[in-house]
Amino acid sequence: MSGPIEFHFDFSSPYSYIAAEVIDGLAEKYGRKVKWRPMLLGVVFQKTGQPLLVNVPLKGEYSLRDFARSARYHGVPFTFPAKFPLSTVSAARAYYWLHGQDCAKAREFARAVFRAYWVDGRDVSDLAVLQDIAAASGADGAALAAGIAAPEIKERLKVETDAALAKGMCGAPYFVVDGEPFWGADRLPQIEKWLQTGGF
Amino acid sequence: MSGPIEFHFDFSSPYSYIAAEVIDGLAEKYGRKVKWRPMLLGVVFQKTGQPLLVNVPLKGEYSLRDFARSARYHGVPFTFPAKFPLSTVSAARAYYWLHGQDCAKAREFARAVFRAYWVDGRDVSDLAVLQDIAAASGADGAALAAGIAAPEIKERLKVETDAALAKGMCGAPYFVVDGEPFWGADRLPQIEKWLQTGGF
Numbered sequence A, B: 001m002s003g004p005i006e007f008h009f010d011f012s013s014p015y016s017y018i019a020a021e022v023i024d025g026l027a028e029k030y031g032r033k034v035k036w037r038p039m040l041l042g043v044v045f046q047k048t049g050q051p052l053l054v055n056v057p058l059k060g061e062y063s064l065r066d067f068a069r070s071a072r073y074h075g076v077p078f079t080f081p082a083k084f085p086l087s088t089v090s091a092a093r094a095y096y097w098l099h100g101q102d103c104a105k106a107r108e109f110a111r112a113v114f115r116a117y118w119v120d121g122r123d124v125s126d127l128a129v130l131q132d133i134a135a136a137s138g139a140d141g142a143a144l145a146a147g148i149a150a151p152e153i154k155e156r157l158k159v160e161t162d163a164a165l166a167k168g169m170c171g172a173p174y175f176v177v178d179g180e181p182f183w184g185a186d187r188l189p190q191i192e193k194w195l196q197t198g199g200f
Helices: A014-029 A041-048 A059-073 A089-099 A103-118 A127-135 A141-149 A151-166 A185-197 B014-029 B041-048 B059-074 B089-099 B103-118 B127-135 B141-148 B151-166 B185-197
Strands: A005-009 A034-038 A174-177 A180-183 B005-009 B034-038 B174-177 B180-183
Touching: A005 A014, A014 A034, A014 A059, A014 A103, A014 A185, A034 A089, A034 A103, A034 A151, A041 A151, A059 B180, A059 B185, A089 A103, A089 A127, A089 A141, A089 A151, A103 A127, A127 A141, A141 A151, A174 A185, A180 A185, A180 B059, A185 B059, A185 B185, B005 B014, B014 B034, B014 B059, B014 B103, B014 B185, B034 B089, B034 B103, B034 B151, B041 B151, B059 B185, B089 B103, B089 B127, B089 B141, B089 B151, B103 B127, B127 B141, B174 B185, B180 B185
Parallel strands: A005 A034, B005 B034
Antiparallel strands: A005 A174, A174 A180, B005 B174, B174 B180
């Protein structure tokens, strides 16, 4: 098979950010495309009944160390933001609004949102920040504000979140390759072996 | 630095089994030794307040798939056992009893316990099974039964479990390399980079 890799993520997930910096290059190496699909991870937390990782005793302290080390491992800049977690509803809706116009610009916007939050510590729950980021992709701020308020864009985010859950998404990032699910940036080596071998 | 790699694990952890099959070879490649330190993971669950992974909605189903695929990824035989979870108190005590006599035999026993459980599905909570496994390392069954009931062996397991927790152990396997903690078989590539570069 040679369909696209499905990449389900939430902009507020540090491992999603790390994976976002790596997945397109990995896919390209094996002639694959990637479908970027932001969703709302809070819905997964509701289903699993799990708290935020950073709030779990022992795991919280470890995870802060692991986020930064995993970023260094992949050669990706990283600074844990002062505001965490934050709402990613507007960022995800803005992605789908842009995606309806131009897939490449939407991807560029998604990368920029991740970096604004996970490198520069900007508050990407703030509409003005999102408008500023989108402006770099040539998007009009007023049109973006109207776009993310449109019923069809709100519906699109719900549909994508439900679709990810229906595929078994239990954490972020969550990849589906030829129907096989992979959870976590730490499964990138397994994804690579899958792409190399056609499944193992 | 070139001290030993500390390897904290519970015999009932599938990712610990996978890591156990890999870590000695990895360490040897970089001229390092490994300290194998079984402990009781239930104590970590008490601290973190986290349920058993296989019982978490969405994550449970995914994890069963991931255990088997991760084993295939590493080229390690794996069959999810009919009896899971089970008590590993006796197995861990037997390890420390053997370790007091002969480190190499204790390591051989630990590997055999992992394989008995994760490949052959044997009930390694059963003293008779442990005696049978230890016999292959030349240990006397009656002496083992007496050994694991000795106060100093019970105390040793408590001390090792507390020591792992004091190092921040939040899940299994948990490695400490030059003071740096790594949680999970999926952190083996980061451990390798650490050993290669002396830290990153």
